[in-house]
Amino acid sequence: MAKVLTSRSENYSQWYNDLVIKADLAENSPVRGCMIIKPYGYAIWEKIQAQLDKMFKETGHQNAYFPLLIPKSFLSKEADHVEGFAKECAVVTHYRLKNDPNGKGVIVDPEAKLEEELIIRPTSETIIWSTYKNWIQSYRDLPILCNQWANVMRWEMRTRLFLRTSEFLWQEGHTAHATKEEALIETKQMVDIYGEFAEKWMSVPVLKGHKTESERFAGALDTYCIEALMQDGKALQAGTSHFLGQNFAKAFDVKFTNKEGKEDYVWATSWGVSTRLMGALVMAHSDDNGLVLPPKLAPIQVVIVPIYRKAEELEKISETINPIVAKLKAKGISVKFDDSDNRKPGWKFAEYELKGVPVRLAIGARDLENGTIELARRDTLTKETVSIEGVEDLIENLMEEIQNSIFQKALDFRTEKTTKVDTYEEFKELLESKTGFFLAHWDGTAETEEKIQTETKATIRCIPFEGDGEEGFCMVTGKPSKQRVVFAKSY
DSSP, rough: OOOOOOTTTOOOHHHHHHHHHHTSSSOOOTTTEEEEEEEEHHHHHHHHHHHHHHHHHTTTTTTTOOOSSSHHHHHTTSHHHHHHHHHGGGGEEESSSEOOOSSSSSSEEOOEEEEEEEOOOSSSHHHHHHHHHHSBBBGOOOOOEEEEEEEEEEEOOOBBBTTTTTTEEEEEEEEEEESHHHHHHHHHHHHHHHHHHHHHHHHOEEEEEEOOGGGGGGTTTTTEEEEEEETTSEEEEEEEEEETTTTHHHTTTTTETTTOEEEOOOEEEEEEEEEEHHHHHHHOOTTTTTTOOOGGGOSSSSEEEEEEESSHHHHHHEEEEEEHHHHHHHHTTEEOOOOOOOSSSHHHHHHHHHHTTSSEEEHHHHHHHHHHEEEEETTOEEEEEESTTHHHHHHHHHHHHHHHHHHHHHHHHHHHHHHHHHHHHHHHHHHHHHHHHEEEOOOOOOOHHHHHHHOOOOOEEEEEEOOOOOOEEETOOOEEOOOOOEEEEOO
């Protein structure tokens, strides 16, 4: 097969790029830093989107849509927010093109300059909170639990498909509450939903915790996150949930009358995950043969490849396979019977292996005589011959087994790559030789955090919710520390 991948051990970064492109997930677009998500990649994103959307709605959230373009003045109202995004903003300055007088296509009409520049949304807090001002007058109008599925734009200098692109797809939740306590409950609830989704659907184990003050979302009082470990030992922030306090309510003068008849500012949260989850899915599980997809997110869960020489043989195979296809579909399992005659079975085997289809069945004339079928698992690359009778029940059970097996493999890897360190010298040495998550004491200062990042390129990924409560001393300064935090190099 021509679609050979660079091995992970040879060049992990190139392996990732090769796999995303050759497995037909995405490709680079004519616009630098942007991507084209191909149908197979988008089918995975649709499954991610559908499950998360269901989980959001089960917790009372509703979908809405807000404008792509944001007046520049809106971003000026919350100082920390504008400072955090200013360098990434794409700015619209004119509203019209015209034909070039020199006959060289079109040019920007210099007379069509906007009175106020518009920003292509890097995130939607400002436009949404300017809207919420009109929606909220009383405690009876609260809470507002809105989510938006959209695209955003953030200029990026160094891009990589799915992991960091100038334009990407995501969901962003924006909620308004009457009390601080309600907003904090919401913030924690949403990071828990992200964690549940990552582990139960993506089969990716994650750590949940607080971001440090320097790593928080611009304009937030606290940021919760889920952190996953990729196979190269680097961390990937897979989702965030932000407690915004009353910052945006004050910036946009969003007040409400509470039950006591007093006026107060609204409490806010925002939270989001993006197509970066696609990158996490690829990097957490896949191998040198291609994608390894958890069944719950695989566009095709089972592929059946007939092996035949004559049309009569295919006809007999089809008579046996079609009822099995119907039974699998009735169980909610997506299945493809690939009886196309333009590719040989060997090519098909390699192609579906590359695309991470969890289960592959192959059947020929001899199998028909014996009442058997060959079953191959993508996660273990094992093959066995099983009875055709009841194969659909076997596959139904296998879906859950594969889902759990992929998770356990990733969890075992994370356990192996998680190390407690007590000295800075040991930390620096293991960071290069072992990689992974490092649990170390930190004195809580931004100065020490910056020193570690400057000298090692490692960052504090999170302060775990479920810390071990072990007090100690900062590995750099020797000052007291209440618990270990998680360090890693990251994407």
